[in-house]
Amino acid sequence: MSYQRTQNYNNRRQKNWSRNQNTVAYTSAIKLGPVAHTVLVALMITVLGLIYLTQATRATSYDYATQKIDSQIAELNTQKNDLQIENARLTALETVKSSSVASAMTTPATTDYIQQ
Amino acid sequence: MNLELQKGSRSKILAAVIFGLMTIFVVRLFYLQIIQHDYYVGLANKEQIKRLTIPAKRGVIYMLDGQTPVPLVMNQTVYTVFADPQTVNDDNKIISTIQQIAGGNARGGLQALLDKKDSRYQIIATKVTRTQADKIKAEKLKGIGFQQESQRVYTEGTMAAQTLGFVDFGGIGRYGVEAKFNERLTGVDGMLQSVTDVSDVPLTIGNNNINKPADDGDNIVLSIDRNIQSHTEQALVDGLKRTGATRGSAILMDPQTGRVLAMANLPTYNPAKFNEVTEIADFNNNVVSAPYEPGSDMKTLTMATGIDKGVVSADATYVNTDQIEVGDRVISNASRGQTGTITFQHAMNWSLNTGFVTVAERLGDGSSITLEARNTMYDYFYNKFHLGQLTGIEVANEATGTIISPTSADGNAVQYATMAFGQGLDVTMVQVASAFNSIVNGGKYYKPTIIAGVIDKNGKYIADTTPEPTISVAESTANQVRQMTQIARNTNFAGVDKPGYYIGGKTGTSQVAKNGTYADDETVATYLGFGGSEETTRYVIMVQVSGDHKEFAGNYDAMPIFTDISNWMLNYLEIQPKG
Numbered sequence: 280m281s282y283q284r285t286q287n288y289n290n291r292r293q294k295n296w297s298r299n300q301n302t303v304a305y306t307s308a309i310k311l312g313p314v315a316h317t318v319l320v321a322l323m324i325t326v327l328g329l330i331y332l333t334q335a336t337r338a339t340s341y342d343y344a345t346q347k348i349d350s351q352i353a354e355l356n357t358q359k360n361d362l363q364i365e366n367a368r369l370t371a372l373e374t375v376k377s378s379s380v381a382s383a384m385t386t387p388a389t390t391d392y393i394q395q
Numbered sequence: 396m397n398l399e400l401q402k403g404s405r406s407k408i409l410a411a412v413i414f415g416l417m418t419i420f421v422v423r424l425f426y427l428q429i430i431q432h433d434y435y436v437g438l439a440n441k442e443q444i445k446r447l448t449i450p451a452k453r454g455v456i457y458m459l460d461g462q463t464p465v466p467l468v469m470n471q472t473v474y475t476v477f478a479d480p481q482t483v484n485d486d487n488k489i490i491s492t493i494q495q496i497a498g499g500n501a502r503g504g505l506q507a508l509l510d511k512k513d514s515r516y517q518i519i520a521t522k523v524t525r526t527q528a529d530k531i532k533a534e535k536l537k538g539i540g541f542q543q544e545s546q547r548v549y550t551e552g553t554m555a556a557q558t559l560g561f562v563d564f565g566g567i568g569r570y571g572v573e574a575k576f577n578e579r580l581t582g583v584d585g586m587l588q589s590v591t592d593v594s595d596v597p598l599t600i601g602n603n604n605i606n607k608p609a610d611d612g613d614n615i616v617l618s619i620d621r622n623i624q625s626h627t628e629q630a631l632v633d634g635l636k637r638t639g640a641t642r643g644s645a646i647l648m649d650p651q652t653g654r655v656l657a658m659a660n661l662p663t664y665n666p667a668k669f670n671e672v673t674e675i676a677d678f679n680n681n682v683v684s685a686p687y688e689p690g691s692d693m694k695t696l697t698m699a700t701g702i703d704k705g706v707v708s709a710d711a712t713y714v715n716t717d718q719i720e721v722g723d724r725v726i727s728n729a730s731r732g733q734t735g736t737i738t739f740q741h742a743m744n745w746s747l748n749t750g751f752v753t754v755a756e757r758l759g760d761g762s763s764i765t766l767e768a769r770n771t772m773y774d775y776f777y778n779k780f781h782l783g784q785l786t787g788i789e790v791a792n793e794a795t796g797t798i799i800s801p802t803s804a805d806g807n808a809v810q811y812a813t814m815a816f817g818q819g820l821d822v823t824m825v826q827v828a829s830a831f832n833s834i835v836n837g838g839k840y841y842k843p844t845i846i847a848g849v850i851d852k853n854g855k856y857i858a859d860t861t862p863e864p865t866i867s868v869a870e871s872t873a874n875q876v877r878q879m880t881q882i883a884r885n886t887n888f889a890g891v892d893k894p895g896y897y898i899g900g901k902t903g904t905s906q907v908a909k910n911g912t913y914a915d916d917e918t919v920a921t922y923l924g925f926g927g928s929e930e931t932t933r934y935v936i937m938v939q940v941s942g943d944h945k946e947f948a949g950n951y952d953a954m955p956i957f958t959d960i961s962n963w964m965l966n967y968l969e970i971q972p973k974g
Contacts (some may be wrong), residue, residue, distance in 0.1 A: 342598045361526075364469050367550040371552075372554070
């Protein structure tokens with residue numbers, strides 16, 4: 280390719296295009312008609328609907344997981360409470376008094392006090 | 396041309412039909428979705444949205460062990476096991492499993508219950524623990540279901556039963572602290588409103604979800620020390636066994652704060668088995684609910700009134716002739732022979748009625764109980780010692796008692812003469828013990844309380860502060876009366892106390908009014924005393940024993956119980972003796 284110098288030299292800046300600017304416009308050979316457009320829009324709506332449904336289902340699945348954890352927490356709390364009751368019963372005075380350790384204790388004959 | 400016209404006509408007809416149908420659809424949809432919107436939303440919500448109650452936990456009641464709160468009344472999750480007789484398919488396995496695991500909680504006649512095929516709900520075991528329920532569930536019995544509920548657990552059995560009260564089958568507190576603080580202990584139920592699935596699992600979809608957590612009941616710490624309570628109850632049991640009394644009550648207080656350290660009553664019951672109690676009187680806390688004539692215990696308060704008004708002192712004298720005339724009545728001493736000119740200390744030692752009628756007379760013109768004397772006595776008894784009125788102690792069913800006003804028709808000189816030695820007035824033990832607190836602590840009246848504080852939501856113990864006292868008598872008056880009771884005790888009961896301590900007290904033996912007259916075959920014995928060091932009184936104990944058609948004396952029947960508790964308290968509080 281070679282350039283033909285015109286008689287009247289024009290500076291490149293005087294032209295209506297400049298460096299790094301597309302100078303060629305391509306036109307697609309594929310033409311979409313109204314039916315194709317309608318189908319595409321319908322497809323897009325379907326995809327969006329599916330996305331919505333998957334997200335909504337996922338949220339619901341979290342509900343089941345939450346419910347399961349809540350049940351476990353409730354179960355553990357019940358177990359903890361039962362253990363606290365058992366602990367209270369085992370350390371109750373009635374239990375302590377009737378223990379073998381308590382029955383082996385004797386009353387001291389005398390009591391001395393540290394003089395303050 | 397005709398063909399085109401016909402084609403066009405059919406198209407138009409079809410279009411018109413479609414348009415018409417669409418119009419019907421649109422109108423119908425408009426009607427359903429716009430006009431009937433609220434109605435169908437309501438129907439949908441009714442099906443989809445569930446409103447669940449989140450039950451509030453009833454507050455736990457604690458006692459003190461020294462300075463440490465320990466749980467005394469707790470909540471336990473238990474299960475009711477039920478069967479659907481139309482669904483069960485293996486009666487023998489169900490019966491053997493339930494009897495083996497639930498034991499005494501299984502109902503009798505299980506086969507008969509399972510045979511009720513026209514029923515779909517038969518309770519086959521109650522109050523089954525979680526462990527037992529898990530074992531039954533593991534058997535995978537068809538047609539067996541579980542209902543969860545909460546029940547109160549009393550870890551110390553019968554201890555302080557009348558003070559605690561109980562919770563009935565409807566979940567309402569009855570008697571004692573349970574009734575007094577029913578609202579505080581109950582809390583407020585929460586609510587969960589949500590769209591749920593078929594298994595009632597709440598889902599986050601929907602715009603009307605509400606999650607309001609339950610506000611659990613307060614966890615209350617009582618000022619009662621379980622060690623002191625236990626020993627007081629044991630001393631009372633031993634005392635009743637020794638004396639043959641059928642009823643006994645005791646209260647032990649800290650005179651420096653007004654806090655109740657122990658409060659016991661016999662006969663007692665197990666709050667967990669309240670439905671098995673046959674005598675309803677066993678529920679009553681007689682320390683606060685049973686006014687009685689206190690007898691000679693009142694002489695300490697009469698003496699304090701006289702000393703505080705400056706008309707008598709411990710060393711002042713009067714002439715005792717073992718009887719004294721008031722109006723048209725003659726009042727005699729129960730202890731005779733201490734005649735002549737004697738001191739009021741001597742009258743206190745021998746509990747001479749004449750001495751305290753004389754105090755009442757000296758509050759007037761010196762020879763009769765004038766209106767001025769009666770007004771003074773009423774002012775001290777009612778306004779300063781807070782007798783004959785509610786103390787505000789935090790247990791249910793507190794009784795007021797009666798102090799007859801001098802302006803009423805019955806408030807004459809004879810009435811006030813008998814009031815001077817503890818007859819003719821009705822008071823409760825907690826009133827008398829609280830008034831006596833102010834005698835042994837230097838004249839400060841503290842409102843009696845059974846509450847030491849609360850356990851907050853983080854499990855931290857927050858102790859209540861001691862409220863400001865009111866002044867009942869001057870400090871010098873209080874000290875003088877305290878010393879008089881110490882001398883009275885050591886005069887009559889020398890050697891019963893551990894040596895090196897400052898112990899005092901006053902006996903009381905009072906008649907019982909029945910049907911308007913005093914019964915001649917029944918008396919109530921009391922002892923009101925204190926203990927600690929000479930500098931500081933650490934405890935006040937009041938004991939009462941009685942029984943239908945039985946006569947008891949304060950010195951023989953009530954005083955030994957006081958001594959038992961008092962000597963134990965000196966060790967428990969680690970008070971160092973002098974000398």
